[in-house]
Amino acid sequence: MIHAVTKAAAERGARAGARLTDARALDPALVAVPADPDGDAALVQRLAKWSGRWSPLVEVDGADGLRLDVTGVAHLFGGEEALARDIELRFARIGLSVRVAIAPTPAAAWALARFSPSPLAGEGGSSRRLRKGEGAARFVHAPSPRSRSARVDPLPRGERGLLEQLAPLHVSALRVDADTIRTLERLGLKTIGALLAVPRLALARRFRGAEDVVDALDRMLGRKPEPLTAAPADPPPRALLRFEEPASHPEVASQALERLIPDLVGQLQERHLGARRLSLTGYRVDGSTAVASVATTIASRESKHLTRLLADKAAALDPEFGFDAFALTAEWTEELGAAQQSLVEEPSGERELARLVDRLTVKLGPRHVRRPQANESHLPERASGWVCAVQFSHSLLGEGDRSTKSSGGGVWRRPLHHASHGPPPRAELEEDLKRPQRLLDRPEAIDVIYATPEGMPRRFRWRRAVHDIARAEGPERIAPEWWRQPSSARLRDYYRVEDAEGRRYWIYREGIAGDGRGGAPNWFMHGLFG
Amino acid sequence: MHPRDGGWAGFLLAQLDTSKPLLWVQERMAILESGRVHPPGLPTQNIIHVEARDTRDALCAMEEGLRCAALSAVIGEIWGDPRALDFTATRRLAVASERAAVPCWLVRLGGSANLSGARMRWRIASAPSLRNDLDPKAPGAPAWDAELFRARGSPPGRWSIAYEAGAFHLVAASGDRAMGEIERLRA
Numbered sequence: 001m002i003h004a005v006t007k008a009a010a011e012r013g014a015r016a017g018a019r020l021t022d023a024r025a026l027d028p029a030l031v032a033v034p035a036d037p038d039g040d041a042a043l044v045q046r047l048a049k050w051s052g053r054w055s056p057l058v059e060v061d062g063a064d065g066l067r068l069d070v071t072g073v074a075h076l077f078g079g080e081e082a083l084a085r086d087i088e089l090r091f092a093r094i095g096l097s098v099r100v101a102i103a104p105t106p107a108a109a110w111a112l113a114r115f116s117p118s119p120l121a122g123e124g125g126s127s128r129r130l131r132k133g134e135g136a137a138r139f140v141h142a143p144s145p146r147s148r149s150a151r152v153d154p155l156p157r158g159e160r161g162l163l164e165q166l167a168p169l170h171v172s173a174l175r176v177d178a179d180t181i182r183t184l185e186r187l188g189l190k191t192i193g194a195l196l197a198v199p200r201l202a203l204a205r206r207f208r209g210a211e212d213v214v215d216a217l218d219r220m221l222g223r224k225p226e227p228l229t230a231a232p233a234d235p236p237p238r239a240l241l242r243f244e245e246p247a248s249h250p251e252v253a254s255q256a257l258e259r260l261i262p263d264l265v266g267q268l269q270e271r272h273l274g275a276r277r278l279s280l281t282g283y284r285v286d287g288s289t290a291v292a293s294v295a296t297t298i299a300s301r302e303s304k305h306l307t308r309l310l311a312d313k314a315a316a317l318d319p320e321f322g323f324d325a326f327a328l329t330a331e332w333t334e335e336l337g338a339a340q341q342s343l344v345e346e347p348s349g350e351r352e353l354a355r356l357v358d359r360l361t362v363k364l365g366p367r368h369v370r371r372p373q374a375n376e377s378h379l380p381e382r383a384s385g386w387v388c389a390v391q392f393s394h395s396l397l398g399e400g401d402r403s404t405k406s407s408g409g410g411v412w413r414r415p416l417h418h419a420s421h422g423p424p425p426r427a428e429l430e431e432d433l434k435r436p437q438r439l440l441d442r443p444e445a446i447d448v449i450y451a452t453p454e455g456m457p458r459r460f461r462w463r464r465a466v467h468d469i470a471r472a473e474g475p476e477r478i479a480p481e482w483w484r485q486p487s488s489a490r491l492r493d494y495y496r497v498e499d500a501e502g503r504r505y506w507i508y509r510e511g512i513a514g515d516g517r518g519g520a521p522n523w524f525m526h527g528l529f530g
Numbered sequence: 531m532h533p534r535d536g537g538w539a540g541f542l543l544a545q546l547d548t549s550k551p552l553l554w555v556q557e558r559m560a561i562l563e564s565g566r567v568h569p570p571g572l573p574t575q576n577i578i579h580v581e582a583r584d585t586r587d588a589l590c591a592m593e594e595g596l597r598c599a600a601l602s603a604v605i606g607e608i609w610g611d612p613r614a615l616d617f618t619a620t621r622r623l624a625v626a627s628e629r630a631a632v633p634c635w636l637v638r639l640g641g642s643a644n645l646s647g648a649r650m651r652w653r654i655a656s657a658p659s660l661r662n663d664l665d666p667k668a669p670g671a672p673a674w675d676a677e678l679f680r681a682r683g684s685p686p687g688r689w690s691i692a693y694e695a696g697a698f699h700l701v702a703a704s705g706d707r708a709m710g711e712i713e714r715l716r717a
Contacts, residue, residue, distance in 0.1 A: 077623040169639070182696035349600035353551060353578075356598040360580060360591055368581045378675035389578055437572060438565035456667075470658065498669040502656035503535045519629050528565055530540025530672065 003035040040064070047096075051083065053487050054087060059228045065113070067106050069228050074102075107220040108162055111173035116165065138209065167193030174216040180207065192217075206381040237273065237330040240265035245324030246285040253282055253292070253314040253323070257307060260328040260379075265303045267330075274299025274336030280310055282317050290317045295353035297390050299334040305355055309362050357389040367388050378478045380439060380526065434496060436506045436527030443524035446507065450523075453513040457495055460507065463523050467499035475509070490517050496529065503530035533563050533609070533640040537656030541674045542635055544693045548574035550602035553595035555580040557588045559609035560639050585612040589619050596626035603633040611641050621647030633668065644680070646682055651680040659691050659702070673701060 005014045013026035023030055041063065048066055050057065051058045054077070058068035077083040084100045093096045101112035143215060166173070166221030169192050171184045189195045195203070200214060207213040218224035239260040255368040257280060268275060279293035292313035300306060317323075360369045377383045444525040456472050474495030482489075498504045506527035511517055546552065554567050554577050561581060569575050578595075580595065582588035588606055604627070608615055619629040620636065624647045627634035636648065655675045662670035671694040678686050692701045 032714065061563050119549070119571050349550065352598050353602035356595060356601070360578075363594070364580065364587055364591060368583070370579050370581075372575055372577060372579070374570075374575070380568070386579065397644070435571035436536065436565075436568055437543065439568035439571075440565040443563065463613065467532070471662075471667055471669045473665065496669055498659055500658075501535075502658040502673065502675075503532075503537060504656065504659070504669055504672070505536075527568060527571075528534070528536025528539075529571075530536050530538065530543060530632075 001143075002032075003037075037063070053090075054083065057228055061106075061110065065110065066230055067109070070102065104162060105220060105222040106226050106414040107175065107216065108166060108222075110175060111166060111169055112221060115169045115173040125206050128335065152497075160516075162420040163196070167191060167196065171195060172211065174220065176213060176216050180213060184213070184258075185530070192220075237264055237267040237271065237275075237333065239267065239328045241328075242325045243324050246324040248319040248322035250319065251315070252319055253280065253313060253326070254325070255279075256282070257310055257314045257328070260326060261303045261307050261310075264328050264330060265301050265306070268301040268333070268336075271333075272335060272337060273330070273333040274301045275306065275330040275332070276334055277330070277332035278306060278310060279329050279331055280317070281327045282323040283327070283330065284319070285321050285324050288320075290323075292317055293331070294358070295332075295366075295390055297357045297361075297392075298351065300355075300358075301336060301338045304331040305358070308357055312362065357392075361388075361390050378481065380444075380478075381441075382437065382481075384439065432528075433488050437530040438528040439506075440526055443508070443526045448507070448509070448527045450509070454493070455524070457497060457507065457509075460497075460523065460525075463507075467503070467505075469497045470500050472497040478508075488517050490515065490521070494526070532655060535656050536575065537672065537674055538565065538654040540693065541654050541676065541691070542637075543550060543573055546573070546633075547602040548576070550577040550600060551578060553578050553592075553598075553601050553604045555578065555582055555588050555595070557582050557585055557590045557607055557609050560607040560637075563609055564607075564639055568572040585614040588677050589623070590612060592623060592634065592636075596623065596632050599630050599632060601632050603635065605635045605637065607637045607639060607699070608641065609639050611638075611644065615641075617645040617647055620645075622715070624649055625649055646680075646692050648680075649682045650678060650684075653677040659692055660694065664706055 002016055002018050002020055004015060004016050009030060010025075010029065014023040014030055020030075020032055044060055044064065046067065048058045048060045051066055051068055053066040055070050055073050059067045061067045072079070074080040075081045077086050084102055099113045101109045101116065103109035103112055103406040170195075170481050171189060172181050173191060173192060174181075174195075184195070185188075189198065195213070195217065203217075204214045215224065219226045241256050241260055260280070266276075275296065276299055277293060277295045279291055282290045284290065292310060294313060296306075296309065313432050353526075357369060366388045369389045371389045371392045373385045373387045373392075375383055375385040377415045381447060383389060444462065446460045446462045448457045448460040454475075456474070457469055459466065459468050461467070471497050474497075475493035476495075478494060479491045480489035480491055492508040492510055493512070494506060494508045497507055505525060506529060507523060507525050509521045509523050513521060534675050552574060552617065556567065556579070558581060566581075567577070567579055580588075580591045580711070582591055585608055588608060592606040594603055607622075615638075623636060625632055628649075643653070653676070657673040657675045659673050660670040661694040662668045672691055673690065673692040675688070676691050680686060690701045692699050
């Protein structure tokens with residue numbers, strides 16, 4: 001049996017569906033290649049994914065066709081003709097010749113792509129009408145690897161234009177079964193045009209039981225909807241569990257989780273993925289759902305870790321009237337190769353750490369588990385930024401790992417004094433720059449006795465306790481960030497002070513007397529030294 | 531520890547291994563009362579900071595941290611004498627810390643020394659700093675008055691310690707008997 005023929009072979013009398021011996025009898029020079037239907041199907045699937053470049057909604061149609069919904073897409077490629085040409089060209093580049101048709105309905109596009117004899121010609125007038133044509137412009141293009149012919153069919157616009165184009169087509173373009181086609185042919189209805197001329201009622205009565213011809217016509221002319229259903233390119237790994245009876249005991253979610261995790265981990269393993277975000281959805285009998293989701297710092301497919309992360313949240317799902325199904329979905333996954341456990345019993349630091357962060361984040365919330373991230377700023381409270389540990393990038397982690405005690409401040413840059421515009425340039429932290437180990441979230445106002453106007457502090461009162469300053473060092477002047485703060489912001493003079501008991505504090509005086517930005521300067525407590 | 535004395539942080543940080551990350555758990559009250567950890571002042575930036583809502587969360591986070599051998603230490607700050615911090619809680623931390631070989635420091639700010647399962651219990655207060663040779667009016671190298679008031683396997687004691695040039699030194703406290711020489715405790 002011949003599955004498909006090239007254009008040259010077709011000219012020599014070979015036809016798809018004929019026997020190879022018959023075709024060889026006509027022309028002994030025919031070259032036969034064994035058919036590979038599975039391989040072809042896989043190729044079409046791959047091409048369907050690749051065709052996502054033109055439209056978000058792609059559907060595999062039959063063994064050798066693709067349907068794309070190009071509604072509102074064509075203008076991105078310079079109009080529908082340009083789009084059709086682009087598709088043809090791109091397929092030609094990978095060695096496939098295709099027939100492309102754009103039509104208002106999928107069925108019409110299918111018919112035109114396969115049966116229309118007319119090549120791309122006389123388009124000028126019709127393409128202008130195209131824009132106000134039906135909203136749903138769709139097309140079929142049929143990659144037919146063994147055929148060399150490539151044609152772009154005219155673009156029919158409006159129902160009349162569509163009818164004009166479809167009328168001369170053979171009735172097999174209706175895509176109904178062979179018996180019906182034979183019956184139609186026997187009745188003398190050879191073209192769609194002839195079929196349309198028959199009263200609708202008579203047609204409906206005659207083809208009641210068989211494949212519905214009226215229905216096929218309606219679909220083709222857009223009188224009946226035929227939506228495309230595109231399979232998602234890569235469905236996320238998902239494990240399902242259904243119950244015979246709704247379960248409403250409190251532990252149901254935890255038990256379901258235990259059964260779902262191995263399934264999901266198996267899927268992840270198969271696809272070499274690791275989960276970054278997991279969600280457990282419980283479907284209640286009354287139609288509502290309950291969701292528990294967790295995120296991980298690094299991709300993981302370890303059942304123990306994932307179970308532990310989700311366990312608490314799963315237990316908190318309220319069954320109300322009872323769950324009758326659970327789905328565990330890895331919503332966000334990342335590539336994760338097969339990893340070998342180390343031979344020696346030495347846990348790898350980064351993975352351990354990531355797990356710790358995951359557990360803490362699940363328990364306390366992402367905003368409570370953070371890692372430091374330096375900012376470019378003079379102001380101490382701005383310089384010490386924090387990022388959620390879950391989002392902490394691994395490159396920064398690596399930098400942090402490398403920083404030993406001698407270069408421990410490497411990540412922190414000390415802004416230079418500068419007179420030019422913009423934020424300060426980066427510079428290495430100087431060793432003598434002393435910063436406190438603890439900083440109050442909000443500087444607290446203190447009363448200070450000091451030598452006016454800019455002398456050393458002598459004594460201060462903080463939280464109703466008086467501290468005599470035994471030793472002090474300063475000032476370290478930090479100017480306001482004029483490109484960010486209002487012009488009324490005052491400079492700060494920081495002092496490191498030590499009271500009589502040896503406690504060391506970081507206090508500052510905001511402003512100097514007579515700087516024109518307020519009255520007498522105020523003093524604030526900002527940090528504690530260790 | 532006195533809540534307005536940040537001295538203990540220096541005492542503690544000087545003993546830590548900074549090659550590995552550090553888990554620092556602060557109770558919200560501790561942050562309000564004595565400030566948040568300020569990374570530029572620390573010897574390492576490689577820390578994970580946890581802001582716990584209450585003592586129970588803080589203890590929980592510490593215990594989670596003690597299961598992770600990749601940490602250099604776990605520091606937890608608890609304010610006052612909460613009920614959640616009983617003998618059982620401290621004992622759990624001590625056992626977890628020994629099992630994972632991760633040092634755990636439970637810092638009690640403004641608390642009283644009640645029953646605890648800790649292996650070593652220190653009372654740290656800041657002491658007047660050493661003389662600053664460059665500027666006699668400025669604070670010098672930090673010094674502490676450290677009292678080990680309970681320890682398993684070693685007698686309690688009280689020392690005046692200073693940290694200078696990467697090592698701890700014993701210093702003669704004023705009014706104490708002269709110690710004569712400086713002894714190195716730990717590198």
